[in-house]
Ligand SMILES: *[C@@H]1O[C@H](CO)[C@@H](O)[C@H](O)[C@H]1NC(C)=O
Ligand SMILES: *[C@@H]1O[C@H](CO)[C@@H](O)[C@H](O)[C@H]1NC(C)=O
Ligand SMILES: *[C@@H]1O[C@H](CO)[C@@H](O)[C@H](O)[C@H]1NC(C)=O
């Protein structure tokens with residue numbers, strides 16, 4: 001294959017790569033679905049080449065000076081026109097006439113100066129007009145014809161008055177934004193042109209307001225919402241404001257960032273005669289709230305006091321706020337000179353409060369009466385509070401015993417210990433957050449006693465939590481359990497701590513340096529969908545060399561959807577690691593040390609959509625491993641691996657990349673060749689596969705010749721060791737068909753089939769092996785042995801001569817002993833040869849019991865192997881299992897013709 005590679009590198013080396021990254025930047029309008037986006041193009045004129053059926057046109061952030069009707073009239077279908085952030089000075093008369101369907105016109109950040117009545121004459125269909133950040137001067141009734149306008153934004157225009165016209169108009173207006181103007185006085189008739197209007201929202205933020213004339217808000221038909229954020233108010237002006245709002249339909253009032261530092265009990269008195277339901281007082285630097293300040297707000301449902309520096313909440317601060325449903329006190333009590341105080345029974349009024357957010361507060365701690373009276377409280381968040389709550393005993397949260405609490409956030413408040421029965425009051429609690437504390441303890445399970453509805457416990461980021469087998473026996477309803485970066489001690493427990501949690505769907509064990517677990521850790525968690533085990537030390541468990549074999553700890557997690565195993569030092573994955581995870585959608589094997597993955601490892605992951613194998617040691621992406629799992633993949637992360645850019649390693653992958661619809665983020669930057677040296681740092685996506693295709697014939701040739709060679713070698717070896725067997729079966733089958741005996745005409749006069757000449761020392765062996773052939777079922781041969789078959793009384797010489805002449809064949813059993821035996825040699829052999837020559841018969845069969853060289857044979861017996869037919873030279877087998885084959889050969893030899901070969 002080296003040659004193949006050389007060819008390949010030569011080919012690619014010639015095609016020197018050229019890489020140009022072009023950063024995408026819009027250079028012309030983009031039109032899609034009747035929407036034209038021409039923003040940020042430095043246009044000086046409205047483009048006239050767009051399709052005339054567009055309904056949305058965005059020409060914002062350009063250098064336009066006007067919107068000429070001659071061009072605009074092409075786009076008669078326009079419903080939305082955004083011309084913000086340009087240099088438009090004037091709205092051309094008749095713009096609306098050319099755009100009869102226009103609903104929304106945005107002209108913020110332009111230089112519109114004068115507005116006259118005629119400008120919007122035909123704009124009765126306009127519903128939204130944004131003229132924010134221009135320089136408009138109002139004269140007459142410019143908005144008079146905007147009968148259907150719902151939102152008008154004239155903020156930041158240096159207007160000194162809020163007066164938009166001389167007579168009632170804008171009867172459908174819902175939102176009016178006047179923020180950031182130079183209005184310092186709200187005059188009595190300021191809003192008289194809105195006398196027929198029901199405003200949902202009036203924004204008067206960031207005004208330098210100094211004075212409110214009586215009845216200023218009463219000239220508005222109906223006012224439901226008022227926002228005055230960042231308009232400076234002191235308690236006098238605030239009280240004035242509330243008095244002015246008295247008797248209006250106001251429901252929502254936002255007073256964020258008004259620097260109102262003190263609320264007196266009279267401040268909101270004017271709001272008694274409203275239906276105010278929401279009040280936002282956040283970011284005011286509030287330090288004092290007098291008792292009974294909110295008593296007037298008897299319909300209030302939502303109150304935000306976020307980000308203030310209230311020093312003291314007493315049991316009457318919130319007096320009469322019985323209708324409140326939602327109270328935001330995040331960072332409301334922050335430390336200035338003294339630690340803020342939260343009196344007992346401060347919340348006693350809130351009999352309907354369901355949400356209480358108190359995150360990030362500093363106060364002197366919780367007593368047994370702090371939360372008394374919160375009969376409806378469901379959602380309590382105390383995260384990041386500083387309140388000296390190191391140990392949670394069964395008394396700490398006692399004041400909440402009457403609350404039907406569902407959610408409790410105790411994140412980051414410095415808890416170091418949970419005592420038994422700490423949450424025993426919370427039968428309805430479903431979510432409990434205890435993360436980012438300093439808990440050091442072994443969970444016995446008693447801590448969570450009584451939490452009979454609990455579904456989620458968050459314990460991540462604590463100091464040192466050790467689990468025991470009983471840790472969760474009181475919480476079988478748990479669905480989500482977060483234990484990231486918090487565990488110490490072993491998880492090799494039996495039974496598993498998670499065994500009672502049969503409904504568990506999310507389990508986080510990440511960042512715990514877990515190294516020892518047993519196979520039953522997750523057994524029975526058949527509803528588990530998300531398992532986070534990244535940043536542990538699981539490498540050993542999956543090694544082949546692990547005592548007892550690789551630990552298949554994911555077995556049985558049939559519902560698993562997301563599995564995170566990043567950063568575990570994994571260098572091996574057993575082939576069955578992911579067996580049965582048919583529902584897995586996301587698999588993260590991020591930074592690990594994986595190199596070669598076994599084939600078929602991922603084959604069960606038929607639902608997988610996201611596979612992350614970034615930053616491993618993968619050199620080759622082979623179809624055997626990845627083909628099946630890549631089929632349904634939506635996103636693949638395989639970057640930052642040391643790819644080997646050779647045909648064998650990359651051909652399939654690069655081909656797949658070319659064809660697939662799967663998203664492969666950062667393909668161009670993170671998929672880089674590491675080897676061979678000639679491709680070092682070369683992008684995988686530029687890998688040219690055509691030389692691989694050219695190599696295909698070579699490859700098949702190679703495979704062909706290699707396999708041929710292999711087959712040949714196998715044959716040779718087989719023949720060397722098992723050839724006799726083939727020969728045996730060949731003989732058997734040939735002789736089955738042709739018979740053993742070649743018929744020699746006129747030769748049926750013999751009494752014996754063979755006369756046997758052997759040394760006396762070999763007689764036993766020979767008789768033992770030859771007599772079986774005399775049985776009928778073995779061929780029924782008759783052999784002549786000297787001692788056995790000679791008739792008594794006849795001289796031995798005569799007997800030998802007689803027997804030989806009555807035998808069809810003469811068998812020499814050749815051994816060293818025979819060669820040395822004088823009697824045999826001198827007489828029997830001599831006579832036999834004599835008879836053969838005399839009768840011209842080819843009747844000698846040689847059976848070698850030992851390996852006798854040809855010259856010795858000649859010296860002693862005057863015979864050479866070449867003189868005998870090959871079928872009549874036999875070798876006595878050393879191996880027992882070959883005896884059968886030998887006998888077969890012998891039958892052939894005995895049956896062969898006696899005729900001399902010419
Ligand atoms: C809008 O006009 C373009 C060409 O001017 C045309 O391709 C497109 O189909 C039209 N769209 C509709 C909804 O009529
Ligand atoms: C307002 O829009 C309707 C279609 O919604 C149109 O028929 C009518 O002419 C438009 N009115 C004006 C004054 O453009
Ligand atoms: C408050 O709401 C009630 C009932 O919805 C209504 O009758 C009353 O007029 C409202 N008050 C004001 C001041 O709008």
Ligand SMILES: *[C@@H]1O[C@H](CO)[C@@H](O)[C@H](O)[C@H]1NC(C)=O
Pocket residue numbers: 295296319320
């Ligand atoms: C507030 O509640 C107290 C006692 O419940 C009651 O006497 C008082 O009149 C209430 N204040 C207002 C303004 O309704």
Ligand SMILES: *[C@@H]1O[C@H](CO)[C@@H](O)[C@H](O)[C@H]1NC(C)=O
Pocket residue numbers: 359383384409410411412433
């Ligand atoms: C609990 O409080 C912490 C800290 O403020 C916050 O990050 C977390 O999102 C809260 N948990 C929930 C579920 O709101």
Ligand SMILES: *[C@@H]1O[C@H](CO)[C@@H](O)[C@H](O)[C@H]1NC(C)=O
Pocket residue numbers: 394395421424
């Ligand atoms: C609270 O714990 C103490 C011991 O720490 C125990 O005597 C008492 O019975 C417990 N109270 C409840 C209600 O479990």
Ligand SMILES: *[C@@H]1O[C@H](CO)[C@@H](O)[C@H](O)[C@H]1NC(C)=O
Pocket residue numbers: 476477478502503
């Ligand atoms: C597990 O969930 C099922 C179905 O939501 C529910 O019927 C069963 O009571 C739950 N088991 C436990 C122990 O909460």
Ligand SMILES: *[C@@H]1O[C@H](CO)[C@@H](O)[C@H](O)[C@H]1NC(C)=O
Pocket residue numbers: 654655658659687688689
């Ligand atoms: C990708 O596929 C197209 C057509 O399917 C083919 O023309 C092109 O050569 C391929 N590119 C590579 C790098 O294989």
